[in-house]
Amino acid sequence: MPQSFRLPEGGLIDRARSLRFTFDGRSFDGHPGDTLASALLANGVHLVARSFKYHRPRGIFSAGAEEPNALVQLGEDPRTDPNQRATQVELFDGLSAKAQHCWPSLEVDFNQVTSLASRLIPSGFYYKTFMWPSWKYFEGPIRRAAGLGKAPRLPDPDRYDKCFAHCDVLVVGGGPAGLAAALAAGRTGARVILVEQDNRLGGSLLSAPETQIEGAPSADWVREAEAELATLPEVKVLKRTTCFAYYDHNLLGLLEKVTDHYAPYDRPAELPRQRMWRVRAGHVILATGAIERPLVFRDNDRPGIMLASAASSYLNRWAVKPGSRAVVFTNNEGGYRAALDLKSRGVDLAAVIDLQLAAEGPLSRRARDEGIPIKTGYAVTGTSGHLRLKKVFVAPLDGAGKRVFGGGEPIEADLLVSSGGWNPTVHLFCQSKGTLEWDDSLACFRPDASMQRNQAVVGAANGTFGLSSVLVEAHAAALAAADAAGFSTGGEASTAPTSVEERDFLPMREIYLVPSIKPLGQGGKHFVDQQHDVTAADLLLAMREGYRSIEHVKRYTTTGMATDQGKTSNVAAIGIVAEHLGKTVPEVGVTTFRPPYTAVTFGAFAGRDVDDFLDPERTTPMHAWHRAHGAAFEDVGQWKRAWYYPQAGEDMAAAVNREVKAARDSVGILDASTLGKIEIRGPDAGVFLDRIYTNVFSTLKVGRARYGLMLKEDGMVFDDGVTTRLAEDRYLMTTTTGGAANVMSWLEEWLQTEWPDLKVYLTSVTEQWATMTISGPNARALLAELTELDLSTDSFPHMSMAEGEVAGVKARIFRISFTGELSYEINVPSRYGLAVWQALIRVGQKYAITPYGTEAMHVLRAEKGFIIVGQETDGSVTPLDLGMNWIVSKKKDFLGRRSLSRPDMLKADRKQLVGLLTEDGREVLPEGAQLVESNHDIRPPIPMVGHVTSSYWSPNCGQSIALALVKGGRDRMGERLYAALPDRTISCTVTEPLFFDKTGERLHG
Amino acid sequence: MVEDFLRQSPLSHLALAASGRSQRAEEDGVALAERPYRTVITLRGQAEDAVFVEAIQRALGLGLPRKVGQVSGDPRGREILCLGPDEWWVTDAADDAEPLVTSLTEAVGDLFAQVVDTSDNWFALELSGPRARDVLAKACPLDLHPRTFGPARCAQSLLAKAPMTLQQLDDTPAFRLHVRRSFADYAWRWLSDAGREYGVSILQS
Helix, strand or coil, rough: CCCCEEECCCCCCCCCCCEEEECCEEEEEECCEEEEHHHHHHCCCCCCEECCCCCCEEEECCCCCCHHHEEEEEEEECCEEEEEECCCCEECCCEEEEEEECCCCCEEEHHHHHHCCCCCCCCHHHHHHCCCCCCCCHHHHHHHHCCCCCCCCCCCCCEEEEEEEEEEEEEECCCCCHHHHHHHHHHHCCEEEEEHHHHCCHHHHHHHCEEEECCEEEEHHHHHHHHHHHCCCCCEEECCEEEEEEEEECCEEEECCCCCCCCCCHHCCCCEEEEEEEEEEEEEECCCCCCCCCCEEEECCCCCEEHHHHHHHHHHHHCEECEEEEEEECCCCCCCHHHHHHHHHCCEEEEEEECCCCCCCCHHHHHHHHEEEEEEEEEEEEEEEECCCCCEEEECCCCCCCCCCCEEEEEEEEEEEEEECCCECCHHHHHHCCCCEEECCCCCEEEEECCCCCEEECCCCCCCHHHHHHHHHHHHHHHHHHHCCCCCCCCCHHHHCCCCCCCCCCCCCCCCEECCCCCCCCCCEEEEECCCCCCHHHHHHHCCCCCHHHHHHHHCCCCCCCCCCCCCHHHHHHHHHHHHCCHHHHHCCCCCCCCCCCCCHHHHHCCCCCCCHCCCCEECCCCCCCCCCEEEEECCCCEEEEEEEECCCCHHHHHHHHHHHHHHHHEEEEECCCCEEEEEEEECCHHHHHHHHHCCCCCCCCCCCEEEEEEECCCCCEEEEEEEEEEECEEEEEEEEECCCHHHHHHHHHHHCCCCCCCCCEEEECEEEEEEEEEEEHHHHHCCCCCCCCCCCCCCCEEEEEEEEECEEEEEECCCCCCCCCCCEEEEHHHHHHHHHHHHHHHHHHCEEEECHHHHHHHHHHHHHCCCCCCHHHCCCCCCCCCCCCCCCCEEEEECCHHHHHHHCCCCCCCCEEEEEECCCCCCCCCEEEECCCCCCCCCCCCCCCEECCCCCCCCCEEEEEEEEEEEEHCCCCCCEEECCCCCCCECCCCCCCCCCCCCCCHHH | CCCHHHCCCCCCCCCCCCCCCCHHHCCEEEEEEEEEECCCEEECCCCCCCCHHHHHHHHHCCCCCCCCEEEEEEECEEEEEEEECCEEEECCCCCCHHHHHHHHHHHHCCCCCEEECCCCCCEEEEECCHHHHHHHHHCCCCCCCCCCCCEEEEEEEEEEEEEEEEEEECCEEEEEEEEEEHHHHHHHHHHHHHHCCCCCEEECC
């Protein structure tokens, strides 16, 4: 298909190559350098979207990030992105885009009936209309009818990257101001990052080829600047990169589109699709330019209506005629630039309609000299044309700008461009909490006070519109930033580039709401926020309903709350509210700007931290063996622990039962490497442990081990474990797997902040040691085959430690038990963990050694009534509640001691640890089940007397066993309680929390 | 001394084969190497105690760095990393930490100090090449620009979601990254993925 609106020459496009793309199923051609919008316009396509609420036909309104209308669905599921601005989508071969939010087609959209009913659905209609019986009945259909693109349904197949960056000076914006700033700062040797959302540097200069800098066409200057920046080793230029967020202390978020512009078949596989940068900048220079403000007139939303500056961009940068016959509607001198551009590139210019009473600037004079018809003191009162603009109606305006005379004279036109002045792009400045001031002479908000140190706003973003002043200001700000960062300047490098061309749009006539021949809201709509379909009538309705604060008006009408955050609408909305309330614009004030400046893909926030990088999986030295032997794994914090080892045909219960039996009948082996281990040394180590644990460690003999409980200051159990005295001044503490890091921090905190007088050093050695526990009546016989140590109880009693070789590897062996069986915990340096484990397995064959996982470990310890911190405790359980008074010293002070004597801690009805046996021994109580005293009429509310903390089938007891916390439990021995389940109750009896080997003789083998 | 064949790197399950430093890694990429058996001894003590400082210097033949983040010694041989006001790492190319642990333990004697073999608590890998900083910038929030970091410097930070101690070895640049042993697989695979766009070669450990 021919690009019939492409100009024969000019533009920053590569005419030698054609790119084929589809829009809504139709094929078109464009050129490298095009955006989707410019390529569509080159093919004469204006209608690209239906509006959010009324499904009105909409066209391409702008040429940049401010686009409210031309949002398209890009690509196919799963590589699809909704709400992409066609004005920023770089064209590539094979691009496929669809119009969003219309059915059955863009041209015929049945939902346009909402437009006919628009009188019935003003702002806030859903607050009033859909309240009975409940909003929830209406939400679904309304959300389907309103809305924009569709999120992909399939998982995102692309890869994303995230990185950190640091620089002395971050320059946001690669237009004339940003380029001048980056050059000035870069030449000093400072580390500079220049960020430009476009694929080209140059900003506004790209659309104004006649501009001169340093006595030459500005394009030459841009090219040379880019080339020079490339030679500066400390300067990084990021194109296709949007600075979307500005946080405190000069932390800024950037989104770099790395491969989005490649044809799918050309996308380098090794590159991420997009990259998120988190930049910590010493100094920030915001050179974000300005966005043109459209005029708000009746039916200002038809395809074929766009910003005046956008028309200039399409003509100059992309060599595209945005129409055949144009009307320019302006309130300022700047509009005449578009008129001149249109005329010079061969567009039939029907008229310039100027709200000003007279046009006397250099541009308007040139326009008049060139014979362009100009109507000053006139207004556009309306437009016609369904899928494309056909006619523009104009009429003379009264002196106050409040009404028009006559019925409106029609002008045939397929293009209407409007200019209502310029808004500095202050979004990032405001995100950083900078405040704005209203500049009366420029009729715009511009930066006032900065809230960040080392920040400057330059150029149009600062309300500086003349090109010479822009260059001077940017240059000076960059030198100041570099100087403050410690980079001296001087000599040739410190002069600003010069320009003779002043680009100024003043004077202008401020009229925010252009009157029409009919009252507002009748016979047509004055759109303020085109993306959210908010009209001037909606704003006035909000004020009639009593809203005064602009923040309330915004929320009630949703103006400025669409994905474009009101880039082209906010000031107009404020202006209309101000005009209506008889206030000035600054009295009305501004709404809040929030990140992101433009939308950011979720994938970019996640980066590579997805799938198996979502959270690190920590593995023990024996992990590969567990995997090879079919272990199922349990997550304990970030650790992967072997849970059970199912053999062929076994389910979990069968595997666990087999493992539990084996550890009591012969010998089992457990990987306990994840237990936390802390080496403690110093003359005060014993005193320190006495204060940390509820029991005494300073009297422990060298080589002996003791179980200890740690409490928080509130008296609640925090961690437990065995601590061994390695030498007079050395201990080895073990902690729970999940608690290791917290315990280490807890100990360091006390040493560093409360007890700096104690001479104690701590070092974590959790992962120095691979730990394997062999447990069962044959544990001693097995170990004896691999070590020379004397394992007799006399020389190696329960709760002691010995050092010696196991399987040829130096080991620390602890004779401690968490199963109630004779147990040895063998610790070897992690590098030998797998070798020693395999030696134990090999030699253990004759004892039918059985590896057991954490589930069997839980059953074994529950048979003995040993607690697990975090299972029997939940941060509200004291040692007394657990029946562990025996471990709480009466003779010394320790953390949490005073809390234990609070009256509440001594109450008889506190929940206490007990055992439970079900009446039917085959029935296993669910963990977490609530216990009640009666089994009939148990409808809530009913007193809950406790809950089940642990519950298992015990193959060694031949019945189910459970631990529970029960109110006044120790006085309820033999009492009947009921576990209240949703569908039934289970009857059980309260017992001692000890089910197996009650005399404890098995410990000794 | 235990037979070498009994020991295992935490990366042994990946069956890494050295690819050699490719042309691309030389010019524009990165290289990864594991250093699973280097000696790492944690040393705690009082820097203001001249007797302690003297004892350590005599035992190691190296000055004890006093500023946090400083490294003294030879990064490929024996060196001391200052990790905190009273915490150091003594690392050494030796596979067997025991002789050094013994001599340090004897050197500190009854002083208020601590010497602990943590060689297996940590796992080191080395990342080098022209784009090493770019790869690290994806994982670590520190500024590693030559103006703010360099050889003979170390820091404690994060490698993505794993706690890390890193040190710069030379101006290649080459970095040695220490993570807890259980994070070895995560760290290696994460860096391999992050380096993909520049090309990653694997060097002999």
